[in-house]
Structure formats: C-alpha cells, structure tokens
Amino acid sequence: MGAEKFLFYIFSVLIIFSATMVITVRNPVKASLFLVLTFFFSAVIWLLLEAEFLAIALVLVYVGAVMVLFLFVVMMLDVNLERLKAGFIRYLPVGIAVALIMVTFIISVVGGGAFSLAKIAEPARHLADYSNTKEIGSVLYTVYVYPFEIAAVILLVAIVAAIALTLRHRPETKYQNPVRQIGVTKSERIRIIQMPTEKKK
Amino acid sequence: MEWLFEIYTALPRVVQVLLQIVAVLVPLMLSVAYLTFAERKVIGYMHVRLGPNRVGPKGWLQPIADAVKLIFKEIIIPSGANKYLFIISPVLSIAPALAAWAVIPFDDGVALANVNAGLLYVLAITSIGVYGVIIAGWASNSKYALLGAMRSAAQIVAYEIAMGFALVGVLMASGSLNLGAIVHAQKGDFGFVNWFFIPLFPLFVIYFISGIAETNRAPFDVAEGESEIVAGFHVEYSGMAFAVFFLAEYANMILVSALAALMFLGGWLSPLDGILPQSFMAVPVVGEVLGSGFHWLLLKIAVLLFIFLWLRATFPRYRYDQIMRLGWKVFIPITIVWLLLLGIMILWRVAPWFSGLG
Numbered sequence: 001m002g003a004e005k006f007l008f009y010i011f012s013v014l015i016i017f018s019a020t021m022v023i024t025v026r027n028p029v030k031a032s033l034f035l036v037l038t039f040f041f042s043a044v045i046w047l048l049l050e051a052e053f054l055a056i057a058l059v060l061v062y063v064g065a066v067m068v069l070f071l072f073v074v075m076m077l078d079v080n081l082e083r084l085k086a087g088f089i090r091y092l093p094v095g096i097a098v099a100l101i102m103v104t105f106i107i108s109v110v111g112g113g114a115f116s117l118a119k120i121a122e123p124a125r126h127l128a129d130y131s132n133t134k135e136i137g138s139v140l141y142t143v144y145v146y147p148f149e150i151a152a153v154i155l156l157v158a159i160v161a162a163i164a165l166t167l168r169h170r171p172e173t174k175y176q177n178p179v180r181q182i183g184v185t186k187s188e189r190i191r192i193i194q195m196p197t198e199k200k201k
Numbered sequence: 202m203e204w205l206f207e208i209y210t211a212l213p214r215v216v217q218v219l220l221q222i223v224a225v226l227v228p229l230m231l232s233v234a235y236l237t238f239a240e241r242k243v244i245g246y247m248h249v250r251l252g253p254n255r256v257g258p259k260g261w262l263q264p265i266a267d268a269v270k271l272i273f274k275e276i277i278i279p280s281g282a283n284k285y286l287f288i289i290s291p292v293l294s295i296a297p298a299l300a301a302w303a304v305i306p307f308d309d310g311v312a313l314a315n316v317n318a319g320l321l322y323v324l325a326i327t328s329i330g331v332y333g334v335i336i337a338g339w340a341s342n343s344k345y346a347l348l349g350a351m352r353s354a355a356q357i358v359a360y361e362i363a364m365g366f367a368l369v370g371v372l373m374a375s376g377s378l379n380l381g382a383i384v385h386a387q388k389g390d391f392g393f394v395n396w397f398f399i400p401l402f403p404l405f406v407i408y409f410i411s412g413i414a415e416t417n418r419a420p421f422d423v424a425e426g427e428s429e430i431v432a433g434f435h436v437e438y439s440g441m442a443f444a445v446f447f448l449a450e451y452a453n454m455i456l457v458s459a460l461a462a463l464m465f466l467g468g469w470l471s472p473l474d475g476i477l478p479q480s481f482m483a484v485p486v487v488g489e490v491l492g493s494g495f496h497w498l499l500l501k502i503a504v505l506l507f508i509f510l511w512l513r514a515t516f517p518r519y520r521y522d523q524i525m526r527l528g529w530k531v532f533i534p535i536t537i538v539w540l541l542l543l544g545i546m547i548l549w550r551v552a553p554w555f556s557g558l559g
Contacts, residue, residue, distance in 0.1 A: 029339060033286075036332070056321045064328025065358055068335065072354050075339050075347065131317045133378060178526065 008048055015041040028074045036067045050126060053133040221313055225302055233451040234264035240510050247514040274440035279342055282437065286340035291438070291445035294333020298452040301326045305459055306381045308469050308495045320368055320378040323460060324361075327415070331357045333449065334417075334424065334434045341437035349433025352521060353417060353424035359528035360414040366536035367408035370401050370543055371464045374554065384468035389553050393472035398465040400546060400554045403539045405465040407532050409505070412457035414524065416450055418509060420516035421524055458505035462498055466505075469498040 018041065021034040039062045046055035126132075140148050209217065238253065238260070245252025253260040278287055304319040306312040316322055331354055338350020372378060374397050375386035389395030398405045414421040425433030435446045462468060471493045490496070519527070547555045 030286075033336070052318055053321070056318055056325045060321065060325040060328055064325060064331070065361065068331055068354050068358055071335055071339075072351060075335070076351070131378075133318050133321070178523075 004048060008045065011041045011044045011048075015045070028077075029071065032067060032071050032074050035070075036063055039063050039067070051132060053136050218313075225313060226299060229299070229302060229452060229455065230448070232455060233448055234268065236451050236455065236506060237267070237447075238264045239506075240513075243507065243510045244514045247511070268444070271441055271444040276440045276442050277437075279437045281342040283340040283342070286336050287437075288442070290333050290337035290340060291442045291449070292333075293336060294330055295445050295449040295452065297326045297330040297333075298449045298456060301456055304380055305456075305463070306384065306468065307498060309493075310381065311495075312381065315381060316379065318378045319380040320372060320383070320464075323380075324365060324368060327453070327456070328357075328361055330449070330453065333446070337438070337446070338434040341434075343437050345430045345432075345436045346434050348430050349424045349436070352430075353434060356417075356421065356424065356524055356528070357415055359525060360411040360532075363407055363528055363532035363536055364411040364415065366533065366540065367401075367404040367411065368464070370404040370536070370540055371397060373540070373543055373547060374401060380463050380468075383464055384470065387467045388470055388474065390476075391553050392474050392476040393467065395553055396465065396467040396470070397554070400551070401465060401539070401543065403535055405461070407536055408465070409457070409461055409508075411528075411532065412461065413509065413512065414528070416453045416457060418450070418454065419513040420519050422518060423521050423524060454506060454509055455502065458502045458509070459498070461505055462501035466501045467497075468501075469493055469495055471497050 015038055018034045018037040022031050022038060025031045025034060039058055043055040043058045043063075046052075046058065209220070212220070241263070242252040242260070253263040256262045256266045278284055301323050303313045304316045304322050306315075334353045334357075335350045338346045338348075338353070341347075371383060375383040377383055377386065387396045417424045423429070423433075425435065430436075435443055438446060467474075471491055473491050474493050477491060550556050
C-alpha cells in the first residue's frame with residue numbers, strides 16, 4: 001500500500017467520522033465545527049486527486065468565510081437543547097421510514113454499479129509544474145464563459161435581492177454622515193469670543 | 202561544514218523536511234519574541250519614555266523573562282467553559298500563522314515548498330486563523346470573550362475580501378500565483394521602479410491596512426478593546442495559553458509584512474538591481490550588500506513591521522461601525538476600480554511593468 005492510498009484511507013475515515021458527528025452531536029456549535037472539519041478533510045482528498053485549486057477554494061470559501069458566518073449565527077442564537085432532545089423517540093419511526101425511502105430511491109437511481117473502480121477512469125497524473133489553476137481559468141473564460149457569467153449575474157441578483165429584502169429605513173434611527181463628519185470645519189464647531197480680562201482692583 | 206551537509210543528505214526525507222521546518226520556525230519564534238521587545242521599545246520612545254530596560258543589558262533579556270514567566274503561570278480553565286475547545290483554540294490560532302510560512306520564499310528558490318498556487322494557499326491558510334479567535338470566544342463561556350470573538354469574526358471576513366482583491370491585482374500583474382515567480386516578475390532594468398508598489402499603489406496600501414485589520418492590531422483592535430470589553434476573546438486565558446495567542450498575533454504580523462514585501466516591494470531584490478552595472482556586483486563586499494539577497498527581504502520586513510508599531514502609537518482605535526464602513530464601502534470599491542485600471546494597463550503593455558507579459 002502506497003503512502004497516497006494510506007493517506008486516502010485515513011482521511012476517508014476521518015471524513016465519515018466527522019460527518020457522522022455533525023448529525024449526532026447535540027450542541028449546534030460543535031456540530032458546525034465538525035462540519036468545518038469535514039470540509040477540511042474533503043479538501044485533503046481533493047488534493048490527493050491533484051485538484052489543488054478546488055481544494056484551496058473549498059478551504060478559502062467554505063471554511064474561511066461561509067462557516068465563519070454560520071458559526072457567528074449559531075453562537076448568537078441560544079438554542080434550547082432540551083427542546084431539541086424532546087420527542088426524539090416519538091418521531092424516530094417516521095424518521096427511519098423517511099430515511100429508508102430516501103436510501104431506496106438513491107440506490108435505485110444511482111445504483112451500486114456506477115461506483116466500481118472499473119467505471120471511473122484513473123485521473124491522469126501530471127508533472128509538478130502543471131498548474132491546475134491555470135487550466136481551470138483557461139477553460140472557464142473560453143469554453144464556459146457564458147455559463148460562468150450567467151452564474152455571476154444570478155449571484156449578483158441574489159445579493160441585491162437579499163439586501164433589498166432586509167433593508168428597512170426606520171425614521172427614528174439616527175445615522176452619522178461620515179462625509180459631513182470628515183468635512184467639518186472649525187467655524188461649525190467652535191466660536192471664538194473676546195472677553196475682557198478681569199480687572200484687579 | 203562539509204561533514205554536516207553529508208549527514209544531512211544521508212537522513213531520510215521526512216527528517217530533512219522536519220529540519221527545514223525547524224530552520225524556518227526557530228528564527229521566526231525568536232523574531233516574534235524580539236518583535237514584542239521592539240514594540241515596547243519603539244512605542245516607549247514615541248511616548249518619550251524608556252521602555253523595558255532592566256532585564257539584562259539594556260533590557261535585551263526582557264522577552265526571555267516574559268516567556269519564562271508565562272510558562273510557569275497556571276492555566277485556569279473557567280467553570281462552564283468547554284474544556285477541549287478552550288485548550289484547542291490557541292493551537293488553532295497559531296497553527297495557520299506558522300503553516301503559511303511553508304510557501305514564503307526567502308531568496309531565489311529558497312522556500313520550504315515551491316507551490317504553484319502559493320498565493321491561494323496563503324490566503325486559504327490565513328483565513329483559517331479566525332477559528333482560533335471565534336472558538337476561544339465561545340468556549341470561554343464569558344460574555345466579553347464572546348463579544349470580542351463576534352467583532353473579530355465580522356471584521357476578518359470583511360477585510361478578507363478587500364485583501365483577496367488586492368491579491369488578485371498582484372496575480373494579474375505578475376501572471377502567476379507562485380510567490381517566487383511574483384518576485385521574479387518585479388525584476389527589471391530600473392531597480393525599485395519595477396516593483397509592483399508603483400502600478401498597484403492603492404492595492405498595496407489596502408493590502409497593508411487589511412493586514413493590520415486581519416491581525417487585530419491597533420487601530421483595528423476592537424476584538425480586544427481594553428476600554429470596552431476588557432481584553433476581548435482572550436479575557437479568560439492565562440499563562441502559556443494566552444502567550445500562544447500572543448505569539449500567533451505577532452507571527453501573523455511578520456507574515457503580513459513578509460507577504461507585502463514579496464508581492465509589492467520586490468521581495469529579496471535589491472532596489473538598485475538592474476541599475477548598477479553587472480560588473481559592480483563582483484566587487485567583494487559592496488557588491489554583496491547592494492546586490493539582491495535575503496538581507497533586502499529582512500530589511501523590507503523590518504521597515505513594514507516598524508510601520509505596524511508606528512501606527513499603533515499614532516492612531517486612536519476605530520469605532521466598530523467605522524471599521525465596517527471602511528472595509529465594505531471604501532476598500533472594496535477602490536480595489537474593483539483599480540483592477541479595471543490594471544486590466545487596461547496590462548492590455549496596453551504599460552512599460553516598464555507590463556511590457557514583458559506574454
């Protein structure tokens with residue numbers, strides 16, 4: 001067994017472990033931290049596949065930004081653990097039934113045969129100076145330029161919509177106007193007055 | 202020296218790599234220790250006082266004394282704190298600060314790992330550092346710590362975008378993500394005029410300011426604003442656990458300075474490189490000093506670190522909403538406009554920076 005295979009199995013086990021912990025651990029903060037760990041180990045698996053751009057982008061975007069905001073929200077919400085635990089036994093049969101239906105559907109659609117080693121060709125190995133990032137860029141901005149730009153526009157619309165939906169102007173809220181604060185002059189703030197000095201008798 | 206090298210080559214690869222890591226990290230840790238001393242001295246002189254001058258000659262043993270003191274202090278774990286996360290969060294904050302040094306080139310071809318996507322790696326690794334702060338704030342089971350962590354998380358996410366855009370500018374200008382190649386792209390016939398800080402000046406300034414915000418340094422240190430939330434995310438930490446947070450902050454400062462030096466200030470290149478005739482470099486001592494080399498990188502890092510300290514002694518702390526405004530409404534628009542301008546400059550092959558781009 002080569003070192004690469006050894007690493008693959010170690011990190012696969014770790015992914016499965018942390019993914020299971022995400023759904024079994026009680027505390028929501030811990031669950032999201034295990035999700036971070038799952039992302040991290042998935043990035044390692046991608047690195048083993050020589051997909052270093054995807055691996056780094058996963059760490060940069062999901063671990064570095066998305067999950068930070070997620071944790072931010074989870075920590076601010078004081079989730080009541082007792083209420084989460086209540087009714088676990090009562091809902092268990094329904095949960096198992098739904099899970100079984102889902103698994104049957106997935107197996108019937110995807111099937112076990114799609115995943116054998118023979119079905120998927122081994123990725124071509126490249127030399128050390130091969131730049132994955134450059135290759136993705138050259139394909140993304142030539143062959144797939146329209147899908148790429150349409151996706152960008154859709155994301156922009158989503159950002160604008162999300163801000164427009166949550167932005168409320170309340171008349172009672174007081175705002176500062178930084179331009180006015182910076183542009184303030186001496187004459188607006190202080191008044192120099194002449195006073196006669198006190199005369200000693 | 203010969204026999205040392207022979208022993209080194211006979212060692213297995215893993216041990217060699219470990220030795221290389223030690224060779225980078227030991228000087229780094231020493232620099233961190235003496236950066237704290239430099240900070241106290243520099244700010245002391247700026248405040249017209251002496252700074253530490255009692256321990257050892259002229260106070261030079263002060264950082265050692267501080268370290269010894271911190272090592273022997275008790276680490277108190279607050280009641281109700283999450284013990285594992287409480288202990289692991291200092292580690293989470295220092296590990297990325299050290300791991301990022303793997304791709305930093307110190308001289309032509311001298312780096313722990315010559316990675317193609319080095320710039321992306323640095324950006325990704327440094328973005329993990331925020332977890333140390335957030336987890337510390339949450340695991341301490343303290344309101345001050347949680348508030349500090351929240352402030353820090355929002356601030357780091359906001360400034361990372363501006364920082365990322367500044368790095369996109371460097372990537373466009375050099376056409377590479379490899380830090381060594383970025384320095385090589387700044388080599389030319391005009392010495393320091395060829396460096397990227399001239400065509401990318403707004404990005405350089407934004408990168409450096411974002412770097413200060415990312416490392417939670419004054420004037421952006423609301424995450425540990427003493428006057429508002431005691432000490433922010435590390436209120437509950439004592440002894441070595443606190444010291445590790447401190448080490449991470451200073452290691453990150455050095456990292457930001459090193460990256461700014463590499464990407465905008467020509468890294469190990471001499472400012473006279475290309476201006477002086479080639480024959481001049483053969484002059485024994487003067488040629489060595491004025492020629493490109495590790496000492497120039499060190500000098501640039503030292504100057505940038507001095508600016509870090511200088512800013513801390515000069516500016517009052519930003520208000521929280523002003524920090525957010527600066528990040529989102531000032532820096533990001535400037536970087537986007539400058540990226541457009543940069544694209545035009547590259548398209549027109551503006552000499553001397555972009556005339557050689559393929």
